[in-house]
Structure formats: structure tokens, C-alpha cells
Amino acid sequence: MICRSVDVYYGEDQAIFNVSLDIGRNEVVSMIGPSGCGKSTFLRCLNRMNDTIEICRVTGEIALDGENIYGRNIDVVPLRAQVGMVFQKPNPFPKTIYENVAYGPRIHGLAQTRKETDELVETSLIKAGLWDEVKDRLDQPGTGLSGGQQQRLCIARTIAVSPEVILMDEPCSALDPIATAKIEDLIDELREQYSIAIVTHSMQQAARVSQRTAYFHLGYLVEVGPTTEIFTKPRHKLTEDYITGRFG
Structure with a gap:
């Protein structure tokens, strides 16, 4: 996914300024920065979730497989x-639980028969690391699962429709440390098949799960680079101040 010169406006107010960022295949890109710096706003541009906000306007180019996702067609x-x-x-x-995962493939025409649907549901739950925990209760409500299991169910639901890119907006902020560790392990496994962009408040999480890290500040992308370099040798003083805890 290639983003070039992306600006985002809410009415007259500009929230994102001239952001260019690539999300490569088989890599996790973490977006970090203080609250209100534009990380989630930018992430929501990548699948046009901002379209749901009437006063929001996005300019620049965001291309998936060479096609601008904001094109008219x-x-x-x-x-x-x-x-x-x-x-x-x-x-x-x-x-x-079953219907949560089967819903997307059905509406997108990815599964024609019950057998195909069953296989897709099982495969998706296996990929999300949840199959062994729920295989005997697929007919029970998804809302009855624990928080960490619910989040893995949402990941299974996402991958059931064969995406190219998975966006995660602070996927562990509502979870306990054990559930968080499971999601982080899962992210590492999913990277083998998908491109992943994750917004996180946890610098430790960014360091653990991502290959590249992008630091946002007041709507600007200050710098982006290999995660190890961003955390050990940041080029920009703003990044260094954030990482060393001088503000944030």
C-alpha cells in the first residue's frame, strides 16, 4: 500500500499534513505518537473509514495494487x-461464533456451500489462534467470549474475507497482559500472509511486533524507519523526546 502527500481536513481544520508512507507486504508498520497526533485518523484513511464522517475530506493518493482507493470508480x-x-x-x-466468521464470506460471495463456509470458518479461526478454544461451541454467542477471545474472533472475521492489508487501531488497549501477548504472537504469524498497520500507544508493543515504525506529531509524520533504528537512533529530536519519555 502506497500513500503519497495525504492531507486530511475536518471542515476547515487540517488534521493530517502531507503524509507519505508505504506499508509493504509481509511487514508490520507501527504508528506511534502522543494522543491526538493523527495516528488513528491516518489509519482510517487506508480503508476509507473516514468517509463515514460528513465533514471529513482526504486529499493526496493512497494506492492499493496500483489503484487509487479514492478514485471515483x-x-x-x-x-x-x-x-x-x-x-x-x-x-x-x-x-x-460461527456466524461472526461466516458473515463476510457470505456477503462477498466467497463461500457458496455449507461445506465451503465450514472450511472457511475453521481456517480463519485456526489462523486467529482461536479454533481449539471454541470448536465445540461454535453455536454460542461471540459476545460470551472473554475480551481477548473476542478480539481474536474479530481478527478471524477480518481474515475470513481474504484481505491484503489488516489495519489495527490499538487492538490490545482493552486487554489484559496475557491476552495482549497472544494477540502480539498472532500479529507476528499473520505477517507471513498480510500487510499490517497498527496504531499503538505502547512503545514496547511497537518494538515487539513491527519491522518499521512511524512517529506522528501534531498531524505530521516526523520520521519513519526500521523499528530498531527509531528506538535506538532516532534522527529527529521530537522522536527522541517522545521515546525517552520527555513528553507524550
């Missing part, structure tokens, strides 16, 4: 299957 429904989103708070549908 782009249908956002298949786009949001290609670029899936996992939110801060787990949000399973008020349906069974």
Missing part, C-alpha cells in the same frame, strides 16, 4: 474486505 464495500480493520474495543456481532 472505487466501491468501498470490496475495498473494506481487501483492507480489513480491527478496532480498539472488540466488537463481535450479536451472533454465534
Whole structure:
């Protein structure tokens, strides 16, 4: 995914300034920075979630497979299957565990028969590291799972429609340390098949899960580079001040 000169406006106010950033195949890019710096706003541009906000306007180019996702002929429904989103708070549908995962493949025509649907549900739950915990209760409500399990169910729901890119907006902020560790391990496994962009408040998490890290400040992308370099030899004083805890 290639982003060039992206600006975001809410009415007259500009929230994102001239951001250019690539999200490569088989890599995790972490976006870090203080609250209100534009990380989540930028992330939401990548699958046009900001379209749901009337006063929001996005300019610049965001390309997936060489096509500008803001082009006039782009249908956002298949786009949001290609670029899936996992939110801060787990949000399973008020349906069974099975139906949560089967819903997307059905509406996108990815599964024609019950057998195909069963296989997709099982494969997605296996990839999300949840199958062994739920395989005997697929007909029970997804909302009855623990917080960490619900978040993995939401990840299974996202990957069931075969996305290219997975966006994660602070996916562990509502979870305990054990559930967080499971999600982080999962992110590392999913990287083998998907491009992943994650917004996180936790610098330790960014250091653990990502290959590259982007530091945002007041709507600007201050710097982006290999995660180890950003945390040990940042080029910009703003980045260094944030990482060493001088502000944030």
C-alpha cells in the first residue's frame, strides 16, 4: 500500500499534513505518537473509514495494487474486505461464533456451500489462534467470549474475507497482559500472509511486533524507519523526546 502527500481536513481544520508512507507486504508498520497526533485518523484513511464522517475530506493518493482507493470508480464495500480493520474495543456481532466468521464470506460471495463456509470458518479461526478454544461451541454467542477471545474472533472475521492489508487501531488497549501477548504472537504469524498497520500507544508493543515504525506529531509524520533504528537512533529530536519519555 502506497500513500503519497495525504492531507486530511475536518471542515476547515487540517488534521493530517502531507503524509507519505508505504506499508509493504509481509511487514508490520507501527504508528506511534502522543494522543491526538493523527495516528488513528491516518489509519482510517487506508480503508476509507473516514468517509463515514460528513465533514471529513482526504486529499493526496493512497494506492492499493496500483489503484487509487479514492478514485471515483472505487466501491468501498470490496475495498473494506481487501483492507480489513480491527478496532480498539472488540466488537463481535450479536451472533454465534460461527456466524461472526461466516458473515463476510457470505456477503462477498466467497463461500457458496455449507461445506465451503465450514472450511472457511475453521481456517480463519485456526489462523486467529482461536479454533481449539471454541470448536465445540461454535453455536454460542461471540459476545460470551472473554475480551481477548473476542478480539481474536474479530481478527478471524477480518481474515475470513481474504484481505491484503489488516489495519489495527490499538487492538490490545482493552486487554489484559496475557491476552495482549497472544494477540502480539498472532500479529507476528499473520505477517507471513498480510500487510499490517497498527496504531499503538505502547512503545514496547511497537518494538515487539513491527519491522518499521512511524512517529506522528501534531498531524505530521516526523520520521519513519526500521523499528530498531527509531528506538535506538532516532534522527529527529521530537522522536527522541517522545521515546525517552520527555513528553507524550
